[in-house]
Amino acid sequence: MEPRTLLLTPWYFPIKVLRWQDAVKMRYENTADVVAEYEDEISSPSVTWRIPAVIRLRRMPVGNKRGIKFSRSNVYQRDGYRCQYCPPSAGRRAASDLTFDHVVPRAAGGRTTWDNIVTACRSCNLRKGNKRCDDIGMFPLNAPLRPRFLPLAGPRIERESAPEEWHAFLPEIA
Ligand SMILES: [Zn+2]
Numbered sequence: 001m002e003p004r005t006l007l008l009t010p011w012y013f014p015i016k017v018l019r020w021q022d023a024v025k026m027r028y029e030n031t032a033d034v035v036a037e038y039e040d041e042i043s044s045p046s047v048t049w050r051i052p053a054v055i056r057l058r059r060m061p062v063g064n065k066r067g068i069k070f071s072r073s074n075v076y077q078r079d080g081y082r083c084q085y086c087p088p089s090a091g092r093r094a095a096s097d098l099t100f101d102h103v104v105p106r107a108a109g110g111r112t113t114w115d116n117i118v119t120a121c122r123s124c125n126l127r128k129g130n131k132r133c134d135d136i137g138m139f140p141l142n143a144p145l146r147p148r149f150l151p152l153a154g155p156r157i158e159r160e161s162a163p164e165e166w167h168a169f170l171p172e173i174a
Helices: 020-028 072-078 122-128 164-169
Strands: 004-008 014-019 032-043 048-057 098-102 117-121
Touching: 004 020, 004 164, 014 020, 020 032, 020 048, 032 164, 048 164, 072 098, 072 117, 098 122, 117 122
Parallel strands: 004 048
Antiparallel strands: 004 014, 032 048, 098 117
């Protein structure tokens, strides 16, 4: 498998996993510094260097004026990776257990936007189906809104399968 590079915030919090080529580009554009390298080397006729394993942003990019992009992973982050119809005690879930739910169903004109989409587990999504909240008595824990900030959840990285070079930068899972 192609080696990947772990991207950190300026304060060493993991935010993203990158293709190593993108990491090299950021290093040469001086937007990030290399924190750890792999043993593997890349050579061109004139230089030989090691593939970056971990890089750190020099500064956090400023969010764009149009706000946070609507995307699956950003909706999950806004909702803390919790199904909005399960009791709060159900806790966080893996992205693979989650899906989008239209609060106002598409069949009733509900749109795929920040204020009509919530995170739901597959069984709740199936149960709610095309029904309105009132009809089935399922209401999201939090009213869906376009977020102004996202909590930094970071990528979910399994320590066991992560390269050793990353370990020092991965949060301990309780
Ligand atoms: Zn659920």
